[in-house]
Amino acid sequence: MQFYSVFSFFKTFLPIKCSIFVSNKKNNAIFAPATYFNRVKGRQSNILLTKSLFNVMQFPTKINLCKHSRLSETNFDDLPFGKTFSDHMFIAEYANGQWGNCEINPYGNIEMTPANMALHYGQAIFEGMKANINNKTGEAMIFRPDLHLLRINRSLERMGMPEMPADLFYQSLHQLLAIDKNWIPTKEGASLYLRPVVFATDEFLGVRASETYKYVLLTGPTNAYYNKPIKLLVADKYVRAFPGGTGFAKCAGNYAATIKPAREAREQGFDQILWVDGLEYSYLQECGTMNIFAVIGDTVITPTATETILAGITRDSLIALLTHKGYKIEERPITIQELITAQESGELKEMFGSGTAAVVSHVIEFAYKGVHYQLPSADNRPVGSMLKKWLEDIRQGESEDILNWLVPVQSAVATN
Numbered sequence: 001m002q003f004y005s006v007f008s009f010f011k012t013f014l015p016i017k018c019s020i021f022v023s024n025k026k027n028n029a030i031f032a033p034a035t036y037f038n039r040v041k042g043r044q045s046n047i048l049l050t051k052s053l054f055n056v057m058q059f060p061t062k063i064n065l066c067k068h069s070r071l072s073e074t075n076f077d078d079l080p081f082g083k084t085f086s087d088h089m090f091i092a093e094y095a096n097g098q099w100g101n102c103e104i105n106p107y108g109n110i111e112m113t114p115a116n117m118a119l120h121y122g123q124a125i126f127e128g129m130k131a132n133i134n135n136k137t138g139e140a141m142i143f144r145p146d147l148h149l150l151r152i153n154r155s156l157e158r159m160g161m162p163e164m165p166a167d168l169f170y171q172s173l174h175q176l177l178a179i180d181k182n183w184i185p186t187k188e189g190a191s192l193y194l195r196p197v198v199f200a201t202d203e204f205l206g207v208r209a210s211e212t213y214k215y216v217l218l219t220g221p222t223n224a225y226y227n228k229p230i231k232l233l234v235a236d237k238y239v240r241a242f243p244g245g246t247g248f249a250k251c252a253g254n255y256a257a258t259i260k261p262a263r264e265a266r267e268q269g270f271d272q273i274l275w276v277d278g279l280e281y282s283y284l285q286e287c288g289t290m291n292i293f294a295v296i297g298d299t300v301i302t303p304t305a306t307e308t309i310l311a312g313i314t315r316d317s318l319i320a321l322l323t324h325k326g327y328k329i330e331e332r333p334i335t336i337q338e339l340i341t342a343q344e345s346g347e348l349k350e351m352f353g354s355g356t357a358a359v360v361s362h363v364i365e366f367a368y369k370g371v372h373y374q375l376p377s378a379d380n381r382p383v384g385s386m387l388k389k390w391l392e393d394i395r396q397g398e399s400e401d402i403l404n405w406l407v408p409v410q411s412a413v414a415t416n
């Protein structure tokens with residue numbers, strides 16, 4: 001296969017705002033301008049994407065690069081979660097039954113009417129994912145995008161929103177990350193956090209499905225999420241999700257409903273809520289915005305991912321790693337009483353929450369109906385600590401990607 005340099009061609013146009021489409025029909029190959037990489041890091045590269053990488057490249061994208069990268073002004077030692085955004089964002093629109101109008105623009109505000117249906121009726125879903133640099137090869141890698149796509153579509157379906165085509169989702173990830181690759185931090189435990197969001201955009205008041213939507217992909221670098229071991233308050237008043245509800249979907253409303261209960265828990269000295277089911281107030285569900293694991297004796301237990309639980313991709317990954325290592329792992333209903341009995345008999349060795357942001361958060365205490373139950377010191381957590389390190393090492397290429405979770409970013413920023 002032949003490689004072409006397109007650097008000199010695009011050098012002419014940048015740094016002015018421009019739209020870029022390059023293709024080489026003969027080789028069925030698609031080329032991207034290396035100019036942006038040059039401007040940011042003094043790097044020059046020839047970039048190639050073969051059509052075989054995506055089934056169909058059916059989403060032409062207008063690319064408007066920023067005139068001034070904020071990269072050199074960003075302090076990579078100080079990256080509080082969710083506050084720093086990379087130079088660009090990907091946007092697509094849904095109208096007349098199809099997705100299109102794809103653009104990559106400088107990160108910034110989006111204009112919208114106050115009658116936007118998402119603001120009133122909450123048709124909005126999102127994802128949280130990570131990309132890293134493989135320390136050994138220097139390649140940018142996306143962690144399990146296939147599972148995130150599945151979850152996006154589960155969420156969209158539940159909220160009566162149109163399906164996200166796989167090609168659009170993958171294309172947005174590869175295109176945006178190819179442009180903003182230099183925003184991926186390389187420090188231990190650091191990642192580029194990826195935030196896809198889909199929301200209604202009809203200008204209309206009245207409860208019905210919107211006919212138009214926007215998909216936006218934002219990214220932002222974040223350092224290792226060193227949260228202190230957490231204290232949990234078992235919810236006995238509020239409920240996160242009901243059978244028949246939206247607990248399994250990553251929709252905006254699920255999070256709004258937890259803000260007041262979480263604030264009340266913090267006022268009582270707790271870090272997060274340990275959610276239990278809403279029928280018997282007995283079965284463990286999740287903690288805060290993480291899935292929950294308990295190590296009882298030599299068995300790792302996590303609640304079955306039912307319709308009231310968000311099936312975490314970290315949860316899935318930890319179960320797979322534990323299974324690979326030969327641990328006894330059970331996905332089954334677990335009651336708060338079983339947890340208390342295990343704590344009282346000394347069999348409760350570890351508890352931890354799992355999620356994309358923190359990977360693993362050790363639990364050191366939980367409180368139920370006014371009684372506080374202590375767990376062994378967070379310094380001695382062989383299972384949770386091993387899992388956190390292993391998963392972070394896989395992401396950063398320090399450990400072998402034994403289960404093929406990482407997808408290399410195809411450095412392409414142009415389509416047919």
Ligand SMILES: Cc1ncc(COP(=O)(O)O)c(C=O)c1O
Pocket residue numbers: 128286288289290291310311312313314315354355356357
């Ligand atoms: C409610 C809830 N549960 C669990 C998780 C963990 O999911 P994941 O491991 O995919 O980040 C999250 C975070 O996305 C969440 O918001």
